[in-house]
Amino acid sequence: MAGNICNASPAADGVPPLLALGAEVELASTGGRRRVALADYITGVRRTVRLPDELVVAVHVPHPPEGARGAFVKLGSRSSLVISIAMVAAVVRSDAGRIIEARVAVGACSPVARRLTDWETALAGCELSELESLRPDPAAHLSALAPIDDARATAAYRLSAVRELCLRAVRQAAAAREIMDVC
Ligand SMILES: Cc1cc2nc3c(=O)[nH]c(=O)nc-3n(C[C@H](O)[C@H](O)[C@H](O)COP(=O)(O)OP(=O)(O)OC[C@H]3O[C@@H](n4cnc5c(N)ncnc54)[C@H](O)[C@@H]3O)c2cc1C
Numbered sequence: 001m002a003g004n005i006c007n008a009s010p011a012a013d014g015v016p017p018l019l020a021l022g023a024e025v026e027l028a029s030t031g032g033r034r035r036v037a038l039a040d041y042i043t044g045v046r047r048t049v050r051l052p053d054e055l056v057v058a059v060h061v062p063h064p065p066e067g068a069r070g071a072f073v074k075l076g077s078r079s080s081l082v083i084s085i086a087m088v089a090a091v092v093r094s095d096a097g098r099i100i101e102a103r104v105a106v107g108a109c110s111p112v113a114r115r116l117t118d119w120e121t122a123l124a125g126c127e128l129s130e131l132e133s134l135r136p137d138p139a140a141h142l143s144a145l146a147p148i149d150d151a152r153a154t155a156a157y158r159l160s161a162v163r164e165l166c167l168r169a170v171r172q173a174a175a176a177r178e179i180m181d182v183c
Helices: 002-007 015-020 117-123 128-134 155-182
Strands: 024-029 032-037 042-044 055-060 069-075 086-095 098-107
Touching: 002 015, 002 055, 015 069, 015 086, 015 098, 069 155, 086 155, 098 117, 098 155, 128 155
Parallel strands: none
Antiparallel strands: 024 032, 024 055, 069 086, 086 098
């Protein structure tokens, strides 16, 4: 995980799940230790706030809210061993078919993976059965993203795909909750 975070690639698969979980990075040097929210740790493509004499010595993941479940959905040009075209992580707390709280982070669609806070706000209180109609709107909910054209996909394809991946990630996280309830 430390290597994945320090690489600071836009396509680092470890970053969106840790962002959705609200992780913090602990850095240490001979000068002392400090903790930085992962959201502030990666500042650009291959850029972090880590100083040359610092090592990542821990990644702190707070307990998710009671009853919350997570999911990670990755799109690549094949099913395994592939750099992501886009990926989405979701942590969802739901009850009786209604979303109480959702955290959603998207990778490979901006220089740094991003939480979709506007969409998260729109999801709170919604029925899971209405999810299809809550597909994120590019202007209203995806303005934090800035996908590019590259060898793997066009920006337009990424944006289109991520709207579906978001729905799948939230649905899978909520379904994990239902399975746990049955067990
Ligand atoms: C063929 C190929 C396919 C890949 N596919 C994927 C993929 O699908 N998804 C994905 O996310 N990544 C992928 N990667 C990128 C890479 O393998 C991952 O990012 C991996 O998680 C890096 O972890 P590592 O432990 O190997 O780090 P390393 O390669 O050992 O380190 C990466 C960088 O972080 C620094 N570093 C490592 N640990 C620390 C630390 N504790 N403190 C400070 N600096 C540190 C190193 O000095 C180095 O600069 C791929 C790479 C290759 C070559």
